[in-house]
Amino acid sequence: MKxxxxxxxxxxxxxxxxVEGLPGIGNVGKIAVDFVIDSLNAEKILEITSPNFPHSVFVNEENLIDxxxxxxxxxxxxKNDLLFLSGDIQPLDEESCYMFCETILDIFQKFKGKEIxxxxxxxxxxxxxKPKVYCTANEKSIIKKYKTKGLNNQIFGVVGPIIGVSGLLVGLASNRKIPGIIILAQTFGHPTYIGVRGAKxxxxxxxxxxxxxxDTKSLDKEIESLEKEMEISSKTLSKLTKVMSTQDKVSYIG
Structure with a gap:
């Protein structure tokens, strides 16, 4: 595993x-972390590539590949310095995800990290x-620390297994006595939906x-824009469905 x-x-x-935010449902975590990185002008420490990442490349804004x-x-x-883990992908399979999380935890411990x-x-x-926000953790003390109005820790029965880096990173952190909390926001579960509202x-x-x-006010315009696009797409789909339905009836009669 390399x-x-x-x-x-x-x-x-x-x-x-x-603070970890990789792609997932609605890309909620990624949107949130990328917003923080940009807002705080955070500086890059390192980047990780691997044969255990997807076998593809991305075309960037300069029309070149990454x-x-x-x-x-x-x-x-x-009081505490902050680290942000961001990216365009997650490891491909279960073993890769385990090894990736262990690698991140090794790096985190070298920095004498406090919590995740x-x-x-x-x-x-x-x-x-109005998306609800839930949390779970690898120990009760960190839930008490992060518990604020609007953050619900009664998550049992609300979610199933937490798959990928977000769940595994915090789970494996407990083996190293590193406190970790997972914060999850409700979002639309469609694969193309961008969960800006949940990220906010x-x-x-x-x-x-x-x-x-x-200052998250800039996200309001993005939410409004995305929802207008969804409304237009929904109306277009509705019209298309009606047209197809009419065509079906005509060909049946003919």
Whole structure:
């Protein structure tokens, strides 16, 4: 199992907190983490590529290709420094995911990391107007620490297994006595849906707990734009269905 790690910086960090947000349901975690990275002008520490990542490339804004990679960023904080794990993909299979999470935990321990916050989505059959936010963890103390208004830890029966890096990273962290919490926001479970509304709710929780003072108003315009696109798509699909239905009736009669 091979992970190629390219280092850009070797910062000295003070008991950092790792915030993970990789692609998943509605890309809620990724949207939230990428927003924080951009808002705080976080700096890249390293990037990871691997044969255990998807066998594809991405076309970038310069019309050139990039290998799939996962990146680690940092930002100095008042009390604890912050690390952010972001990327365009997740490891391909179960074994790769286990080994990737262990690799991240090795890196985190070298920085003398304090705790882990993993982000993700809960898929619903419809778009939630006001997404609820839930949490679970590998120990009760970190739930008490992060418990704020609007964050519900009564998650049993609400979700099934938490699949991928978000779940496994926190699960494996418990073997190393590293506290970890998973924060999940409701979102539409369609594979093409972009869960900005859920991401905004997660950012509200991070604002309260990590003292990062993010202004999330810019996300409101994005939410409005996406919902208009969905409304147009829905109307178009409805018209197309009616046309096809009419055609079916005509050909049946003929």
């Amino acid at each position: 992970f190629n790690i390219k280092e850009f910086k070797k910062p000295k960090l003070n008991s950092p907190i790792l 290998l799939p990679k996962i990146e680690l960023y940092y930002k100095k904080g008042k 916050v993993a982000l993700g989505g809960i898929g619903l059959p419809r778009v939630p107007e 709710e997660i950012l509200s929780v991070l604002n309260k707990n990590l003292d990062i003072h993010l």
